[in-house]
Amino acid sequence: MTDRVVPEPERRRRRPTKRGIVLTAELIVDTALRLIGQHGADALTVRRLGAALGADPSAVYRYFHSTDDLLLAVADELIGRAQHAWQPTGDWRADLRAIGLRIHAAYQAHPQAALLAAHRTTGRTHEAAAVEAILGVLRTAGFPDLEAVRVYHAFVDQSLGFAALDAAALALPAPAAAADRQVWQASYARLDAATHPHIAATADLLTTDMRRSGYPYALDLLLDAAEARLRAVGGKREG
Amino acid sequence: MTDRVVPEPERRRRRPTKRGIVLTAELIVDTALRLIGQHGADALTVRRLGAALGADPSAVYRYFHSTDDLLLAVADELIGRAQHAWQPTGDWRADLRAIGLRIHAAYQAHPQAALLAAHRTTGRTHEAAAVEAILGVLRTAGFPDLEAVRVYHAFVDQSLGFAALDAAALALPAPAAAADRQVWQASYARLDAATHPHIAATADLLTTDMRRSGYPYALDLLLDAAEARLRAVGGKREG
DNA sequence: TTCTCTACGTCAACGTCGTTGACATAGCCT
DNA sequence: AGGCTATGTCAACGACGTTGACGTAGAGAA
Structure with a gap:
């Protein structure tokens, strides 16, 4: 059977x-x-x-x-939760930031499922709704279609990429996760300043910063650059 | 024992x-x-x-x-291959762009390994060399230490996140990969303009753009934003 | 109410996995 | 030449996903 x-x-x-x-x-x-x-x-x-x-x-x-089938069912549940009750505010930058952080947070809450789900294109209703929402935010803000599509693509893949990356850290077996976290203190903080001067000079900052997800900062950089490009074609911040 | x-x-x-x-x-x-x-x-x-x-x-x-230890060695080997024979040119932006594209390409060359390895911090020699190189480029360019560390973090994790995401697409079983690629033409291009106006308006652009990796564009956005922040603290492009 | 059918919970087993203790032998060093 | 021990081998452990076989109990029909 x-x-x-x-x-x-x-x-x-x-x-x-x-x-x-x-x-x-x-x-x-x-x-x-x-x-x-x-x-x-x-x-x-x-x-x-x-x-x-x-x-x-x-x-x-x-x-x-199979267990894979079960995990996909779990993942399906996550996609819905990420979008639940989201509403656009009219501030495109705040809207995109909120969407990105929601996606990230939803996957962080269930890392194992996130790992399997983050890199698939499902084409189902929840996903289509998200695509439509993001494109809508960008086009309403004044991005020309070509630029809107490119920013959309970068934005979504950045969100999913970071979601998977950070989820993987949480999904590791306990000893491996501990090892990864220890690396910055145990290895990088002790490298010789003669061979690795830049690491040695920033060791404290590194050990602090690498404990957090790099996503919020990377997201802000992406939004910075998108805003600059929008201004270059004459769009405005609010709209 | x-x-x-x-x-x-x-x-x-x-x-x-x-x-x-x-x-x-x-x-x-x-x-x-x-x-x-x-x-x-x-x-x-x-x-x-x-x-x-x-x-x-x-x-x-x-x-x-353990197998995990072995996996980290595999990951470090990939990083080493990405960095092989790289030399800084003095143009920080061109240097970072080259490093990013090299990392991405190295992982694309071994998609299955990339899936297992991209999410780990190895702390081994090749990784340390790459960290040192990237931090060196940023600090030499004039980024203050705190900003250099943050840009480093965003840059590396974004590169690895995209590498894993794009590797996953290559590593999928053939039918699943084909299905994922078909989604844009088969589903999104046929959505009703009444319910999904923004997708309908950009369907052609979407199906074209989603066939490629979003990484080069996302990388350029990140570098744009970093350059703006560097200018804000008085640094220059060449240096 | 009773009868039948079968859905579905249970049990046992298979082949796989990572890992480790015990052992044996052969390469290096003195 | 001889000893030390690094390193390859073997066998075994417990845990894993999965599946075939079985029986019982719930639902629907009469």
């Missing part, structure tokens, strides 16, 4: 597990998210998920074809 | 394996890169690596503490 999944709308029998839990796809997705949030990204295994659900691990395969 | 690794510079005895291969850390890294490139990221397991090397899988643990 290579496929034991019954499509959700056709489900009829809701049989409780030995421990009295009634399973649903939604409950499994929520439990998976909780597992990641509480015990780290590497806590998401089928066996642990089964234990957390109060069910046999293999019961998960009645709802999802 | 929790650590069976002998540091590379202290190695003396070069004992061949049963199949006559003389192992080195370098050979193992190269073989890992080849394995990933030929059979995908999932092909990188200690057992398969042993088979490809002509050695017992556990021999790898005489050279690397």
Whole structure:
């Protein structure tokens, strides 16, 4: 039996597990998210998920074809949350900044899923709505179509790229994550000033700055440059 | 025995394996890169690596503490290749642009490895050399230390983020990659102008632009903004 | 109410993985 | 020439994703 999944709308029998839990796809997705949030990204295994659900691990395969299938379902949930209740304010720069930070934050909240989802183009409704919103902000602000498309492309890929990058740091197995964080203090802060003068001169600043995500600053740089280009073609900040 | 690794510079005895291969850390890294490139990221397991090397899988643990340690070495090798034979020209903007494009290109050449490696901080020699080079370019150009560190951070993470994003597109299984590329023509180009006016108005530009990497344009935006900030503190373009 | 059908939870097993303790041998150094 | 030990090998552990087989209990039909 290579496929034991019954499509959700056709489900009829809701049989409780030995421990009295009634399973649903939604409950499994929520439990998976909780597992990641509480015990780290590497806590998401089928066996642990089964234990957390109060069910046999293999019961998960009645709802999802594979762990990858499950993770995509989780990711789908994230895309919706990032956009939930967003409204344009009329200030294009503030709007883009808000959208970027929302995308980033939504993925940060669930790094493991973000890693699988960030680099796919789905073409589904949530994604289309986001594309339309961003393009709308840019064109309404006065960007010519060609420039609007290019800024859109850079903006979106920058957001997703940073989202994946920062999510990966959170999704690493605990020892690897700790090692990555230690590198700046343990290695770079101790390099010889003779061989690495620039690192030595900025070691303190580096160890501080590298602890945070570089995204907010990079986003501001991108918006700076976009604003300059908009001004060059005669557009205004508000509009 | 929790650590069976002998540091590379202290190695003396070069004992061949049963199949006559003389192992080195370098050979193992190269073989890992080849394995990933030929059979995908999932092909990188200690057992398969042993088979490809002509050695017992556990021999790898005489050279690397863990698979994660090996992966960091692979990542550092990619960084090293990106920096190979690079020389500063004195034009900070041209230098940063060249470094960024080199990093991007090096990772594109090994997409599967890039997916595993782009998100890690290795702290090894090649990475340290790259950090030193980039910081040197910025500080020599006249960026104050704090600003230099922030621009460095944004620059590196943006480069790695785009590298991973674009590598992911190349590393996808063929049908999934084709599907992702088709989305722009098959879905977005056909959206109703009533519900998605901005997408409809720019559909042609979108389908053209989304076929390329957004990195070069995003890089130029970042450099634009950095240049503006440098000018604001009194620096010059050449220097 | 009873009967039937089958959805779905459970169990056990397979082959894989990373990793490590124990062992043996062969290369380097004195 | 001889000893030390680096390094390759072997076997085993526990955890992983996944799947075939089984039985029971829930829903719908009568």
